[in-house]
Every structure is written in structure tokens, then in C-alpha cells.
Amino acid sequence: MNRTTIGTLCLLCGIFIGLLIQCRSDQASPASSLTSLSDTTSRSRAIDPIRVVNTAEEATIALFENAAPSVVYITTTTVKEDYWSRNIYEIPAGTGSGFIWDDKGNIVTNYHVIKGAYKAKVTLSDQTTWDAEIAGIEPRKDLAVLKINPSSKLKPILIGTSHDLKVGQSVFAIGNPFGLDQTLTTGVISALGREIESAAQVPIRDVIQTDAAINPGNSGGPLLDISGRLIGVNTAIYSPSGAYAGIGFSVPVDVVNWVVPDLISFGEVKRPVLGVDLVQQQIIDRMELKGALVMAVAPGSGAADGGLQPTRKSSDGDFIIGDLIVEVNEEPIESNNDLLLTLEKYKPGEQIRLKVKRKQQTANLTITLGSSF
Numbered sequence: 001m002n003r004t005t006i007g008t009l010c011l012l013c014g015i016f017i018g019l020l021i022q023c024r025s026d027q028a029s030p031a032s033s034l035t036s037l038s039d040t041t042s043r044s045r046a047i048d049p050i051r052v053v054n055t056a057e058e059a060t061i062a063l064f065e066n067a068a069p070s071v072v073y074i075t076t077t078t079v080k081e082d083y084w085s086r087n088i089y090e091i092p093a094g095t096g097s098g099f100i101w102d103d104k105g106n107i108v109t110n111y112h113v114i115k116g117a118y119k120a121k122v123t124l125s126d127q128t129t130w131d132a133e134i135a136g137i138e139p140r141k142d143l144a145v146l147k148i149n150p151s152s153k154l155k156p157i158l159i160g161t162s163h164d165l166k167v168g169q170s171v172f173a174i175g176n177p178f179g180l181d182q183t184l185t186t187g188v189i190s191a192l193g194r195e196i197e198s199a200a201q202v203p204i205r206d207v208i209q210t211d212a213a214i215n216p217g218n219s220g221g222p223l224l225d226i227s228g229r230l231i232g233v234n235t236a237i238y239s240p241s242g243a244y245a246g247i248g249f250s251v252p253v254d255v256v257n258w259v260v261p262d263l264i265s266f267g268e269v270k271r272p273v274l275g276v277d278l279v280q281q282q283i284i285d286r287m288e289l290k291g292a293l294v295m296a297v298a299p300g301s302g303a304a305d306g307g308l309q310p311t312r313k314s315s316d317g318d319f320i321i322g323d324l325i326v327e328v329n330e331e332p333i334e335s336n337n338d339l340l341l342t343l344e345k346y347k348p349g350e351q352i353r354l355k356v357k358r359k360q361q362t363a364n365l366t367i368t369l370g371s372s373f
Helices: 003-038 055-070 253-266 281-286 302-306 336-343
Strands: 071-081 088-100 106-109 119-123 129-138 143-147 170-175 183-197 203-210 222-224 229-237 248-252 276-278 292-297 324-328 351-358 361-368
Touching: 055 071, 055 170, 055 183, 055 222, 071 106, 106 253, 129 253, 143 253, 170 203, 170 229, 203 229, 203 253, 203 336, 229 253, 248 253, 281 292, 281 336, 292 302, 292 336, 302 361, 324 336
Parallel strands: none
Antiparallel strands: 071 088, 071 119, 088 106, 106 143, 119 129, 129 143, 170 183, 170 222, 183 203, 203 248, 222 229, 229 248, 276 292, 292 324, 324 351, 351 361
16 A cells, blocks of 8 residues: 555545544534523522602502501301201301491491391401491491490591582592402592482482492492592492492492481481371372372471371361472472481471472471481
């Protein structure tokens, strides 16, 4: 074998060995790349600087922090008898919201929250739970007062007014929708002067309408103004599905502020009374009359002393229609409910002027209001 042949063979062997090394290197490179990536250390991201909180946000945060300790979570139970064993069991009845009225342990909520309850418990914002007693109820206004005796100091809610509210004002609702306690929702006053039906089938008038989210569990919770003052008690929603649909209603605080003191003091509302029984509204409607028709007058009452005439029989056996009340202090009366709700504006012992239709004439009478108890 000559030198040329040997050189050629060496060259070919070198090329072969080089290609083999290159191939192995290419096969190993992905693994080396993965290893390199896996070796990279991950670190927490740097914290971005906080943006400036605007005035509206600061006000909302401050409002919630100040008002939330005054809002409570209410749970109720009822009893059920086992058909076979005759044993009595307590079962959950419902949940709702409420708020601290004063430092004596009086809690305001909706009547329908505690209606039919065997027991009620109140959970404060510090998560302590206390047994509650019913201090008073007012089904006509869907309001109730519970009484607790906590060991800790209570923070009563701030009280505002509702007669001077305006559509478009910002409002805030705090409550326990679906059992989620201390939930804040915001909105505006959508309308004023609405009317809803109470648990007693009597209208509640001058109700506040809001688009702040109100859901099951919010009932009895406060509706607040921008200052964190109570302006209403969240009571009902309008919704085909039973969930929030943008229309909620609150009993105005001006009503709450005259009902609650009576519930605390007497267990019921001390109402002014005329001292009359009225003809049923269905009968008045059939007679196509507008007003409140007097059926009977209580002897010795303000109505009797003022000269109101009842419906009665004549000596011939015919019915003589009693006085039809059409005005109270120049305020029109078109139904029994109109009369009852108008009288709520006055106190026992006050005098009112009535305009009545008597036969074909009109009479003006002065009546001194009595007390319901």
C-alpha cells in the first residue's frame, strides 16, 4: 500500500469520526437546552407602586368601615314535630340582616325576617352570636325589634332623614345576601314615593326605590346615604326570578324613626284612632264611592264627641248610610287605607278637621284623636 492510499484512508477516517461526533453533539443539544432553561431561577415579581385612591373611593371605604360594625346577621329557627316519634326538632327557618339601633341591645330588622320564628340569633360584626328576644313587631310597616344582651359595647347606626332625599343620590346597602355577611353594594336612588304591600296586606307608602343590589338575605339591612346615615331599611325586591334585577325597595327612615321607639317601649305601635269602624273596602268599591265610609262609632270616642254619624237603620227598617270621610286636614281621602295612613301622621290627643259627605250635603267636623291603647 503506497503513501497516497494510506493518506486517503486517514482522511476518510477523520471525516467519518468528525461526522459521528457532530451527530452526537446535535442529539445532545436539546437536552442541554432544556437543562439550561430548568436551571433558571424564578423570583417574585416586583411590587408595582400603588395608584392614587380617588376621593370617591376613600369616602366609600370610610363609610363601610364606620357603618359595618353596626350591621348584624340574623338567623332564625322554627320547630317541627316528627310524625312517627312525636319528637320536636328545631330546623333552620331563614336568614336576614339588621342593624344596631342603640347601645341597649335593640336590633331593627324586617318583620318578615322573624315572622313565625321559634328562636332568633344575632351575629355581630366581631362574629360573636347572641340569643335574641322579640321586643316588638309592626307587620303594617314590615318592621321588628329584637333585643340582645351582649357583653361587648355596641355601635348604633347613624340616623338620617328620608323626606329630603333626591332621585340620583348615591346610596349604599350593607347586609348578608345568601348568608355572605358584611357585603357592601352601591347604587343610586332610582325613584321616591313608591308603594309596596306589607305582610299585613296594608300599603307601605313613600318607599325608596334603589338599584343597589339587594338579594335574599339583605332584608332588614340598612340603606345608607353618602354620610353613612340610615335612610331606609331594605325590605323587598322586584324580580321575576327572585334574585337581584336592579329594583329594590326600602322603608324610609322617617317611618322607622317613629315606629321603632314605640316597639321598644310598648311592643307595638301606639296609633291615633278616630273611634270608628269602617265599611269594608270591597263594599265601598261596589257602591262606587270615594272615601272612608263610617260603619259604627264607639261611644265616648273622639268621633262620637265630634259628631260623626254611623251607618244605621231607620225606624222604617231602611239603612241610612253613615258619614263618608273625604278629607283629613284638607288631604284627600279616597279609601280606607288612605284614612289609616293619613292618621299615622298625627299623635293621640291632637285635633284634626274632617270633611264628610252626609246624604247630599257636606259637613266639617273637628275630632280629637284617641289612642290605640
